[in-house]
Amino acid sequence: MASAAPKLRVVSGGAGATSASALPVVDDAQLIAAICRAEPSAARAFYHRVRPIVDRTLTRLLGANDAEYEDAAQLAFVQLVQAIAKFRQDCPLDAWVSVLTARVVYRLIRERRRERQIFSGLPFDELAATAPRTSGKVISGQILERMRRHLEGMDERRAWTYLLHDVYGYELKEIATILNISVSAAQSRLVRGRGELHDRVAADPDLSRYLDDFAKEEALS
Amino acid sequence: MTEPRYARLMAKVLQRIAGEVKAPTPAQDARGILEIERALMAARRRRQLTVFGAGGASVAAAAAAAAWVLFIEQKPLEPSAQANSAQANAALGQVVNVLAHANGAGVQLRVAGHEQPLTEDAALNPGAAIISGPNSQATLNLSTGTRLMLATRTQFAVEQANAMQRFQLATGSLHAKVAKLGKSQRFVVATPDAEIEVRGTEFDLSVLDHPGQGCEGSHTLLRVSEGVVEVRAAGGVQRIAAGQRWPANCDLDNLTPNNAASTAAVPTQERLRRGGVLRPAPAEPTQSAGGPQPATDEAATGEAAARNSHLLEQNDLFASGVAARRAGNTQAALSAYGDLLARFPNSPLAENAMVERMRLLKKSDPAQAALEAQRYLSRFPNGFAHNEASAILKEHEAKQGGQ
Numbered sequence: 001m002a003s004a005a006p007k008l009r010v011v012s013g014g015a016g017a018t019s020a021s022a023l024p025v026v027d028d029a030q031l032i033a034a035i036c037r038a039e040p041s042a043a044r045a046f047y048h049r050v051r052p053i054v055d056r057t058l059t060r061l062l063g064a065n066d067a068e069y070e071d072a073a074q075l076a077f078v079q080l081v082q083a084i085a086k087f088r089q090d091c092p093l094d095a096w097v098s099v100l101t102a103r104v105v106y107r108l109i110r111e112r113r114r115e116r117q118i119f120s121g122l123p124f125d126e127l128a129a130t131a132p133r134t135s136g137k138v139i140s141g142q143i144l145e146r147m148r149r150h151l152e153g154m155d156e157r158r159a160w161t162y163l164l165h166d167v168y169g170y171e172l173k174e175i176a177t178i179l180n181i182s183v184s185a186a187q188s189r190l191v192r193g194r195g196e197l198h199d200r201v202a203a204d205p206d207l208s209r210y211l212d213d214f215a216k217e218e219a220l221s
Numbered sequence: 222m223t224e225p226r227y228a229r230l231m232a233k234v235l236q237r238i239a240g241e242v243k244a245p246t247p248a249q250d251a252r253g254i255l256e257i258e259r260a261l262m263a264a265r266r267r268r269q270l271t272v273f274g275a276g277g278a279s280v281a282a283a284a285a286a287a288a289w290v291l292f293i294e295q296k297p298l299e300p301s302a303q304a305n306s307a308q309a310n311a312a313l314g315q316v317v318n319v320l321a322h323a324n325g326a327g328v329q330l331r332v333a334g335h336e337q338p339l340t341e342d343a344a345l346n347p348g349a350a351i352i353s354g355p356n357s358q359a360t361l362n363l364s365t366g367t368r369l370m371l372a373t374r375t376q377f378a379v380e381q382a383n384a385m386q387r388f389q390l391a392t393g394s395l396h397a398k399v400a401k402l403g404k405s406q407r408f409v410v411a412t413p414d415a416e417i418e419v420r421g422t423e424f425d426l427s428v429l430d431h432p433g434q435g436c437e438g439s440h441t442l443l444r445v446s447e448g449v450v451e452v453r454a455a456g457g458v459q460r461i462a463a464g465q466r467w468p469a470n471c472d473l474d475n476l477t478p479n480n481a482a483s484t485a486a487v488p489t490q491e492r493l494r495r496g497g498v499l500r501p502a503p504a505e506p507t508q509s510a511g512g513p514q515p516a517t518d519e520a521a522t523g524e525a526a527a528r529n530s531h532l533l534e535q536n537d538l539f540a541s542g543v544a545a546r547r548a549g550n551t552q553a554a555l556s557a558y559g560d561l562l563a564r565f566p567n568s569p570l571a572e573n574a575m576v577e578r579m580r581l582l583k584k585s586d587p588a589q590a591a592l593e594a595q596r597y598l599s600r601f602p603n604g605f606a607h608n609e610a611s612a613i614l615k616e617h618e619a620k621q622g623g624q
Contacts, residue, residue, distance in 0.1 A: 035261065038261045038262070038264040038265040039261065040258050040261050040262060042261070043254050043257040043258040043261060044254050046257055047250070047253050047254045047257050051245060051250075051253060052242075055242045055243070055245065056242055059241070059242045059243075064241065064242065064243050067580070070249055070252070070573070071543055073245075073249070073253065074252060074253060074256045077253055077256045077257050077260065078256055078257075078259075078260045081257055081260035081261055081264060082260060082264065144238075147231060147234070147235070150231075162228065162232075163235075166228065166229070166232035167232045167235045167236055193228070194225035194228040194229070195225050195228075197225065197227065197228040197231065198225035198226060198227045198228045201227035201228070201231060202227055207227075208227060211227055211230040211231060211234070214230055214233070214234060215226075215230055218233070
């Protein structure tokens with residue numbers, strides 16, 4: 001007698017079965033159309049298309065070692081499916097996925113109600129442990145800790161805007177979407193955030209000296 | 222204004238310290254695909270309901286309500302004026318129509334003491350009861366949008382069907398997805414020893430033949446997936462939130478996969494939220510010839526529905542664990558992950574569930590965490606949480622050595 005069809009066929013495979021390379025190549029427009037039609041068969045292709053972007057965004061904003069990393073990823077997938085009908089395709093899919101994932105992270109962190117940990121995701125500790133080099137200069141754990149403290153000491157909204165724009169390269173329009181504010185509010189927060197951070201660092205002799213040295217090395221290289 | 226030079230320089234430094242992106246594990250891949258599938262199915266359901274709600278409501282006969290419910294099942298994408306009218310009537314809290322649909326032979330309809338087989342879809346008036354057999358289930362669609370899925374060997378009666386929707390579950394199990402109610406509407410299910418009242422939520426409810434261990438003598442077992450449910454029993458009232466169960470200690474954690482599979486009283490093994498079909502779910506979906514077969518009248522969608530039911534169930538259990546953990550309810554979270562492991566030991570989410578349990582226990586019960594870590598390492602020697610589990614074990618051993 002023929003056995004029943006495998007009920008876990010969609011997900012029960014190993015690494016090979018879930019490999020993106022085994023999937024048929026479809027362009028973004030086709031994929032988006034299939035998701036808009038709510039076709040379950042498109043789930044796997046969509047997942048493999050967006051997962052790297054979601055991971056990249058989460059790693060940057062939340063940190064790869066965050067306890068809620070995977071939860072945030074799952075939440076991002078759901079949000080992406082729910083919002084895809086509104087995606088006008090006036091920007092690349094990657095950018096849109098990144099913005100939506102960033103919004104998930106932002107909300108998640110706010111929900112934690114632990115403001116002082118908003119930047120815990122930045123890989124300061126990992127970096128301090130491995131002592132990476134920037135422009136030939138070792139960043140000490142102490143310097144990283146100072147940077148973290150200054151960011152944490154800032155107005156949270158300004159700090160987020162500064163990080164998203166100046167560090168992670170989101171445009172103001174995207175930041176407005178992530179933070180659910182107007183573009184002009186994002187612009188205002190950015191300008192004020194930069195000013196506030198500058199003043200804080202200027203009052204910190206060790207960090208300002210480090211950054212001055214960094215600027216000189218940058219100029220030389 | 223001063224040029225914010227240090228802010229610019231600090232951004233340059235921070236840009237260079239991006240963390241390393243870790244590749245997702247197969248279990249994480251599986252969970253991600255499950256989430257997307259689930260969201261797609263939810264989107265599909267929402268779209269179907271939206272189509273119905275989009276047209277203008279007009280006055281219509283109450284008889285149209287039955288047609289509306291049938292319409293949802295059979296032609297969900299075509300709007301109907303009659304359907305809208307019935308829905309509007311229901312929303313006004315006038316008459317709530319209940320349509321019963323048998324899934325498999327052996328469902329009996331009892332009206333005024335007389336039983337007859339439920340062969341065609343039938344409208345249930347107050348006083349009517351549905352009795353499912355050992356190999357059959359039934360689905361009840363209410364014109365409010367609420368759906369009740371009765372498991373095998375279940376006896377369920379309609380007591381009131383207007384602004385007060387009151388039902389009685391004498392024996393067996395049901396899964397309820399209750400639509401949002403109007404201000405004056407109420408939804409109540411009475412069991413022999415409790416009364417369950419909800420407002421727009423989702424839950425599993427069972428009447429056990431014999432109260433299990435830790436069930437405080439209660440024959441009723443409730444597990445809430447979404448929203449809040451009020452339980453009135455033994456003169457007391459309790460609110461049970463998503464991820465929680467009632468009675469609180471009546472859990473399935475200690476059941477091994479085998480006895481979980483054979484425990485007929487465990488209700489939530491019989492649950493399906495899709496396609497109007499309820500099938501008994503095995504402890505673990507397998508390809509064995511003895512496993513449940515999809516209904517033949519749904520050949521086109523049956524297999525997918527059955528597959529998705531198991532996936533959804535696993536995902537629901539995991540999600541309820543996550544929700545409970547986020548709500549700070551460690552016991553409920555442990556319980557949900559435990560259920561998942563007991564009922565679907567080979568689930569793609571099993572590794573994640575074990576890791577979640579290990580992490581929760583690490584905070585609340587380090588000795589148990591060490592046991593969980595040991596189990597994890599023996600089952601997933603190269604799992605993604607290998608280092609974490611080893612650290613928990615080492616820490617525990619160090620403590621033991623210190624003592």
